[in-house]
Amino acid sequence: MPAVRRSTAPSQPASSAPTRSTSAQASSLSKARQDNAREIAEDYVEAIADLITLTGEARVVDLARTLGVTHVTVSRTITRLQRQGFVRSEPYRSIFLTESGAALARDCKSRHETVTAFLRALGVRRETAERDAEGIEHHVSDETLAAFLKFLHANG
Amino acid sequence: MPAVRRSTAPSQPASSAPTRSTSAQASSLSKARQDNAREIAEDYVEAIADLITLTGEARVVDLARTLGVTHVTVSRTITRLQRQGFVRSEPYRSIFLTESGAALARDCKSRHETVTAFLRALGVRRETAERDAEGIEHHVSDETLAAFLKFLHANG
């Protein structure tokens, strides 16, 4: 039963209106979507760096285990990361980080540790802090990160 | 010039090793990937709720403007959200939130505001706080959110 046409209250033209105001923000979200690939890249280089530190090398299977995906997914993603210049690898060999890949990994690791320590300092349990940090670290700006560090210095 | 076979230091078997330790966490990431859809859903219902509050109704074009994507993307996503029971809409009509959609929107809004207020309390500039909150809000557990609120009460 199709009732009303344009619902009930068109009030404002709703055309030029929502540009910001109370909360109807824009653009930032659209970008955040495509940044999914960037987040994945960060997770990968971080995991690769960790594996190299822990076991001496990063293999596809290890990454698959670490990241909780199949080796196929890892393999394909590594291809993309190689295309983007973060890693280099040859068929059936280990995966290595390039300069920029290593730099990104260092950046992510530091960021991750800061976020984790910050959450811990707030009283969040270690396990929760670790889990939340994994999601949060990709969305913390330099300014916010600085605020976290400042808080840590004041309360550490 | 393909040098070594298995790189240089296989040291540990790298098989059963990386389960957690220093940082090589697992599973959480794999899930976080598919959760992308959930984040999108949250952004949409939040935007829909805002539009309804601000302009009286939520139309595809308004959502497109708000979210910074084309109306096509919005249209298709709305179809998925409808399938998932968060919204209901008929061709060429407004978009409405279902009960669960509205509940999700309320939850997200509250979460968003808490994160923003928390960042502001830490000294982060309004603009940055808003931007970061958009990314962070989807990754904050209840425990961490509670810690944020506690901090706000102690420093507000």
Next chain:
DNA sequence: ACCCAAATGTAGCCAAGGCTACGAAACCAT
């Protein structure tokens, strides 16, 4: 009434992440 502009919808394309199934290469032992 009619027409036109704006709002929606549809078709079809791309990238990316996930998966299963299966084949090929590498390694380790015997």
Next chain:
DNA sequence: ATGGTTTCGTAGCCTTGGCTACATTTGGGT
């Protein structure tokens, strides 16, 4: 050196988010 296990690559499929181009519906004006 030969075979079996493990690792890796490829083929092929699904979902989802984004887009452009084009068709259709609405709704407001003249």
